[in-house]
Amino acid sequence: MQKYIKQAAAKIYDYSGRKYAYGTTSQMLGKKISGDSVTWVRNTYQVPYTYAIMPRDDGYYGPALPESQLLPACRDVMVEMRVVRALQPLRRAFARAYCNKMHDPLEHVTGIEKRELLAHLAGDCDPFRIMPIKRGPGTRERPNLVPSAFCQRLLACSCHPDDNHVEYMWLHQGVPKRCGCGYWFELCPIAPL
Ligand SMILES: [Zn+2]
Numbered sequence: 703m704q705k706y707i708k709q710a711a712a713k714i715y716d717y718s719g720r721k722y723a724y725g726t727t728s729q730m731l732g733k734k735i736s737g738d739s740v741t742w743v744r745n746t747y748q749v750p751y752t753y754a755i756m757p758r759d760d761g762y763y764g765p766a767l768p769e770s771q772l773l774p775a776c777r778d779v780m781v782e783m784r785v786v787r788a789l790q791p792l793r794r795a796f797a798r799a800y801c802n803k804m805h806d807p808l809e810h811v812t813g814i815e816k817r818e819l820l821a822h823l824a825g826d827c828d829p830f831r832i833m834p835i836k837r838g839p840g841t842r843e844r845p846n847l848v849p850s851a852f853c854q855r856l857l858a859c860s861c862h863p864d865d866n867h868v869e870y871m872w873l874h875q876g877v878p879k880r881c882g883c884g885y886w887f888e889l890c891p892i893a894p895l
Pocket residue numbers: 859860861862869881882883884885
């Protein structure tokens with residue numbers, strides 16, 4: 703599990719520059735505790751793996767994040783969830799270990815869901831390209847490229863780090879567009895999954 707959380711932390715760092723520590727509960731809190739919600743979920747629902755995410759603030763606000771950090775924290779969690787969602791190797795290993803009780807999910811899905819699982823197994827945790835993209839220069843000459851398998855895509859721009867809302871706009875293939883914040887965006891055609 704820590705291997706995947708490590709990947710998620712690296713992805714978040716690539717995107718937002720925010721460093722997340724990871725480890726066991728006692729490592730993170732510096733003390734041993736019992737009766738926490740993670741343990742309760744594992745024991746109550748008999749799930750093999752559980753984990754918790756601590757808020758991104760590194761000391762001043764603690765768990766009570768200020769308004770300005772709410773949206774960035776949600777983006778961090780979205781990146782993290784996409785990586786952990788791609789835990790197919792782990793899920794399949796678990797299914798094999800309990801083969802009398804569970805079936806291998808890869809043998810039971812079809813169509814686009816199967817292609818998504820295969821992409822996860824190949825190491826691609828975001829085959830639909832829905833994870834946040836870190837903006838580059840975003841000039842008219844070097845616009846931020848937004849991948850899409852379609853000729854148009856709805857884009858949400860987080861214009862300023864302290865904003866608690868995003869600006870939506872449609873991007874059409876071959877028509878670069880400038881957001882109100884000044885950044886340019888352009889659709890980048892990719893093959894469908
Ligand atoms: Zn913007």
